[in-house]
Amino acid sequence: xxxxxxxxxxxxxxxxxxxxxxxxxxxxxxxxxxxxxxxxxxxxxxxxxxxxxxxxxxxxxxxxxxxxxxxxxxxxxxxxxxxxxxxxxxxxxxxxxxxxxxxxxxxxxxxxxxxxxxxxxxxxxxxxxxxxxxxxxxxxxxxxxxxxxxxxxxxxxxxxxxxxxxxxxxxxxxxxxxxxxxxxxxxxxxxxxxxxxxxxxxxxxxxxxxxxxxxxxxxxxxxxxxxxxxxxxxxxxxxxxxxxxxxxxxxxxxxxxxxxxxxxxxxxxxxxxxxxxxxxxxxxxxxxxxxxxxxxxxxxxxxxxxxxxxxxxxxxxxxxxxxxxxxxxxxxxxxxxxxxxxxxxxxxxxxxxxxxxxxxxxx
Amino acid sequence: xxxxxxxxxxxxxxxxxxxxxxxxxxxxxxxxxxxxxxxxxxxxxxxxxxxxxxxxxxxxxxxxxxxxxxxxxxxxxxxxxxxxxxxxxxxxxxxxxxxxxxxxxxxxxxxxxxxxxxxxxxxxxxxxxxxxxxxxxxxxxxxxxxxxxxxxxxxxxxxxxxxxxxxxxxxxxxxxxxxxxxxxxxxxxxxxxxxxxxxxxxxxxxxxxxxxxxxxxxxxxxxxxxxxxxxxxxxxxxxxxxxxxxxxxxxxxxxxxxxxxxxxxxxxxxxxxxxxxxxxxxxxxxxxxxxxxxxxxxxxxxxxxxxxxxxxxxxxxxxxxxxxxxxxxxxxxxxxxxxxxxxxxxxxxxxxxxxxxxxxxxxxxxxxxxxxxxxx
Numbered sequence: 001x002x003x004x005x006x007x008x009x010x011x012x013x014x015x016x017x018x019x020x021x022x023x024x025x026x027x028x029x030x031x032x033x034x035x036x037x038x039x040x041x042x043x044x045x046x047x048x049x050x051x052x053x054x055x056x057x058x059x060x061x062x063x064x065x066x067x068x069x070x071x072x073x074x075x076x077x078x079x080x081x082x083x084x085x086x087x088x089x090x091x092x093x094x095x096x097x098x099x100x101x102x103x104x105x106x107x108x109x110x111x112x113x114x115x116x117x118x119x120x121x122x123x124x125x126x127x128x129x130x131x132x133x134x135x136x137x138x139x140x141x142x143x144x145x146x147x148x149x150x151x152x153x154x155x156x157x158x159x160x161x162x163x164x165x166x167x168x169x170x171x172x173x174x175x176x177x178x179x180x181x182x183x184x185x186x187x188x189x190x191x192x193x194x195x196x197x198x199x200x201x202x203x204x205x206x207x208x209x210x211x212x213x214x215x216x217x218x219x220x221x222x223x224x225x226x227x228x229x230x231x232x233x234x235x236x237x238x239x240x241x242x243x244x245x246x247x248x249x250x251x252x253x254x255x256x257x258x259x260x261x262x263x264x265x266x267x268x269x270x271x272x273x274x275x276x277x278x279x280x281x282x283x284x285x286x287x288x289x290x291x292x293x294x295x296x297x298x299x300x301x302x303x304x305x306x307x308x309x310x311x312x313x314x315x316x317x318x319x320x321x322x323x324x325x326x327x328x329x330x331x332x333x334x335x336x337x338x339x340x341x342x343x344x345x346x347x348x349x350x351x352x353x354x355x356x357x358x359x360x361x362x363x
Numbered sequence: 364x365x366x367x368x369x370x371x372x373x374x375x376x377x378x379x380x381x382x383x384x385x386x387x388x389x390x391x392x393x394x395x396x397x398x399x400x401x402x403x404x405x406x407x408x409x410x411x412x413x414x415x416x417x418x419x420x421x422x423x424x425x426x427x428x429x430x431x432x433x434x435x436x437x438x439x440x441x442x443x444x445x446x447x448x449x450x451x452x453x454x455x456x457x458x459x460x461x462x463x464x465x466x467x468x469x470x471x472x473x474x475x476x477x478x479x480x481x482x483x484x485x486x487x488x489x490x491x492x493x494x495x496x497x498x499x500x501x502x503x504x505x506x507x508x509x510x511x512x513x514x515x516x517x518x519x520x521x522x523x524x525x526x527x528x529x530x531x532x533x534x535x536x537x538x539x540x541x542x543x544x545x546x547x548x549x550x551x552x553x554x555x556x557x558x559x560x561x562x563x564x565x566x567x568x569x570x571x572x573x574x575x576x577x578x579x580x581x582x583x584x585x586x587x588x589x590x591x592x593x594x595x596x597x598x599x600x601x602x603x604x605x606x607x608x609x610x611x612x613x614x615x616x617x618x619x620x621x622x623x624x625x626x627x628x629x630x631x632x633x634x635x636x637x638x639x640x641x642x643x644x645x646x647x648x649x650x651x652x653x654x655x656x657x658x659x660x661x662x663x664x665x666x667x668x669x670x671x672x673x674x675x676x677x678x679x680x681x682x683x684x685x686x687x688x689x690x691x692x693x694x695x696x697x698x699x700x701x702x703x704x705x706x707x708x709x710x711x712x713x714x715x716x717x718x719x720x721x722x723x724x725x726x727x728x729x730x731x732x733x734x735x736x737x738x739x
Contacts, residue, residue, distance in 0.1 A: 008385070008389070008558075009381065009382075009384065009385030009388065009389075010381055010382045010385045011381070011382035011383060011384070011385030011386035011389060012385040012386065012388055012389035012392075013389060014386055014389060015385065015386035015387060015388060015389025015390035015391075015392075015393060016389035016390070016392055016393035016396075017389075017393060018386075018389075018390055018393065019389060019390035019391060019392065019393025019394035019395075019396075019397060020393035020394065020396055020397035020400070020555070021393075021397060022390075022393075022394055022397065023393060023394035023395060023396065023397025023398035023399075023400075023401065024397035024398065024400050024401040025397075025401065026394075026397075026398055026401065027397065027398035027399065027400065027401025027402040027403075027405075028401040028402070028404065028405055029401075030398075030401075030402065031401075031402055031405040031406075032405075179394070
């Protein structure tokens, strides 16, 4: 049937195909976001939130704060460098919640708060890597929350009565599905610091990555033996902002997640405590509706169904095999990515997580 | 692939060439279509995920079996398969009495096609033997002169036209119900189509006289647009010449029709008239308040529908929110212009219409209701 066929300009057909595929992904994400919208009744409590105050933790601080603002009657926020006790004396909160890592709220300040009769809770964000330090901090609090399941018994051995496994989540005001500029395009993307185990892995897959469009960024990548092979594809010695990271995740066909090992030199984990739980990055990748190719952790399946919500690898060879498989199958890739997004939105967002945390304390 | 290399490997910014501009335009167009497709697909999935209310009955379904009834037959048969315990199908030419005796169904359901109606003698024979019978009349009210003689032979009568309910009661039918058409979104649905299916304004259907007259009035307007009209008898238009290059005189299968609907920005639906003596046999002049199957089929393709008003319409789709309505040629042109210029609104409306369709107007929902009424 030849009814006035409109001539499309050169390049249009390629653009249409790419645009369709991106629009389709975002259209599906839009509905998932609508269907998983989280509304919870406001809890009649006042919370004093002590942020980590660390600039690189801003997405966590902001994510928890925004969730608290949605979930409780009143929130005040302070940083560890401020006079927390004075703020608490003034505000009289029902709970002081501190996000903590190695050097955040000092234990002396926590003791002072408890001395005032206030209920205190800590949420550890880097377990088990700094367990040598955090196991000494934990007993100062009434409630201890750790993102690492394996750390629960350790804190209990330290005499903490209320210890709970509580993973972090994705800050969906930063990590969300969106259309990113074409400059962020890649077949395979990894963003993070080059810990030893990551160096080993990437050195082994470098010959494969050489032929792909790859984007790797973070500190210390120049330590790779095969760095010259990938030089044009790596931005080493830089910190990529969360917003930019989200753009890369959105535009990559495959985002690799490789957990940091528990025996890295930069850790303070002399107990060599194992790690069971997934990292926060896994939620951030999920929240961008990106296809996640991840190494396994014993408790991965508690966060994402392997094979349907995220795809796993156990060796560099398997990583290459699966990357190659999914690079050639756009529809399958998209299905996994959307499943991962739906799971993230249903379970791994800050409002849902903080609500869980509050329920633990206030039931 | 070559274009990617160029953009990635050259450090100096490139002046946007013709191809890059074309790509950007294509991307924007594709993005909008893709987003619409993604949203629609989620709506189809939502509709399909509702479990059917199963009925422990066996149904013998007698098809209408003509081309114009293809999508009805398919929709009803499919719905029966998911709702009834067992379904057996027959053609109207078959010896259905014999089949019924062999199969022992709880219900014999006939979709009756005017012109080649299922012989009522067979219905009488089956009732004699104790079989329960029902008919669904899809041509009401246009051939009421004929249907008034068919309907009383059945235990249960379903008509798509609410005005026919009292008529059949007057003719001695005790159990008469109004049951509108529907659609099967598994077959009639939005899909990604190639350029030859695309248009701004689309009409698919035969040129009944009222349609020919209506299109004659807006022929000049349509001639200047990316219009597509497909169906029989359009050469009876006075201004046929103005639109000849946009008209294709063929009959389309439901699947092909769905592709043209998917590729159109706006689909016009203009009901045939109830007093077209040359095509109808409706001497009682029973007015038509009912809607046609096309109403549901267009909605099921998630394309904006501009439909002429019928009294039953507001109970099926909300005018202005789920569907756009016109009553005069001038109003049709105004609304076409408006919705061509407001793409987001057009597609939003179309998706709401799709949602309403998958949640309220599928053959499965109708068949559930039909069986409820028969076995009440």
